[in-house]
Amino acid sequence: MTQSESPGHTLIVKDLHATVGGKEILKGVNLTLKTGELVALMGPNGSGKSTLAYALAGHPKYTITSGEAHLDGIDLLKLSPDKRARAGLFLGFQYPVEVSGVSLSKFLWTSFTQTRKAEDVDTDLFQQNLDQHLSSLGLDPAFMKRPLNEGLSGGEKKRTEVLQMATLDPRFAILDEPDSGLDIDAVKQVGETVQKLRSPTRGMLVITHYQRILKYARPDRVYVMVDGMVALSGGRELAEELESKGYDWVKVGAASSKPGTASPASHA
Ligand SMILES: Nc1ncnc2c1ncn2[C@@H]1O[C@H](COP(=O)(O)OP(=O)(O)OP(=O)(O)O)[C@@H](O)[C@H]1O
Numbered sequence: 633m634t635q636s637e638s639p640g641h642t643l644i645v646k647d648l649h650a651t652v653g654g655k656e657i658l659k660g661v662n663l664t665l666k667t668g669e670l671v672a673l674m675g676p677n678g679s680g681k682s683t684l685a686y687a688l689a690g691h692p693k694y695t696i697t698s699g700e701a702h703l704d705g706i707d708l709l710k711l712s713p714d715k716r717a718r719a720g721l722f723l724g725f726q727y728p729v730e731v732s733g734v735s736l737s738k739f740l741w742t743s744f745t746q747t748r749k750a751e752d753v754d755t756d757l758f759q760q761n762l763d764q765h766l767s768s769l770g771l772d773p774a775f776m777k778r779p780l781n782e783g784l785s786g787g788e789k790k791r792t793e794v795l796q797m798a799t800l801d802p803r804f805a806i807l808d809e810p811d812s813g814l815d816i817d818a819v820k821q822v823g824e825t826v827q828k829l830r831s832p833t834r835g836m837l838v839i840t841h842y843q844r845i846l847k848y849a850r851p852d853r854v855y856v857m858v859d860g861m862v863a864l865s866g867g868r869e870l871a872e873e874l875e876s877k878g879y880d881w882v883k884v885g886a887a888s889s890k891p892g893t894a895s896p897a898s899h900a
């Protein structure tokens with residue numbers, strides 16, 4: 633899928649600044665994600681990757697102080713979290729929350745029906761996607777009856793997040809470390825499922841620390857966040873370079889760049 637064939641839906645983040653607990657974490661994030669693309673977001677612990685994900689999803693703990701986020705020209709920042717979801721944005725959590733009293737099945741069906749118009753609710757398609765992806769993710773269908781995430785292992789929770797994306801079919805998905813805590817076979821299952829979920833009508837931002845998932849879910853671009861800004865971008869090979877060289881060389885480059893010049897540096 634090339635960009636020129638894409639129907640042209642775009643998520644644009646411009647010079648986004650955000651605080652949490654009174655501390656500025658995002659210091660001018662710029663990034664663009666188009667439908668049809670799979671983009672990886674990497675970066676050291678604490679650099680602000682999850683903060684960006686939460687800020688875009690509308691988590692009330694995160695205060696946007698300046699900047700923009702548009703989904704197809706719609707100002708996301710003006711919308712409540714549920715309206716952002718209806719506009720097509722999905723977030724798969726780094727730390728999925730356990731919810732007692734709501735089964736995975738009930739949660740998925742409610743989310744599915746609440747994020748689309750009644751005439752667009754296709755029960756057969758929902759069930760088909762569900763069955764297919766329970767199997768591709770190696771999840772026992774019995775999980776559907778269990779309370780959301782309650783008592784699931786770390787890896788099972790991660791697979792459940794990807795299952796949510798697969799069934800809700802969002803236009804833009806941010807997956808925050810879908811590979812953390814997964815065993816070797818599960819990384820392959822999750823990576824291959826994410827790759828299968830690539831679509832001309834979907835853009836995916838995959839936050840990860842490791843290039844191993846990117847062997848299966850093959851990104852078009854890799855962004856690197858350092859200290860609340862996208863400090864570097866490059867092709868798939870950048871993930872391998874980071875794995876062998878670490879982040880110190882990126883941090884040095886980011887520190888020497890002028891504050892305020894937050895546009896993603898291309899990796900020449
Ligand atoms: N409530 C809070 N009060 C103060 N600082 C906070 C709060 N929540 C998060 N932070 C800080 O924000 C920074 C960015 O955190 P964030 O979770 O976005 O990093 P990350 O890039 O996702 O890291 P990781 O790779 O470890 O998941 C961290 O230094 C974190 O301690």
Ligand SMILES: [Mg+2]
Nearest residue numbers: 681682683726
């Ligand atoms: Mg994080």
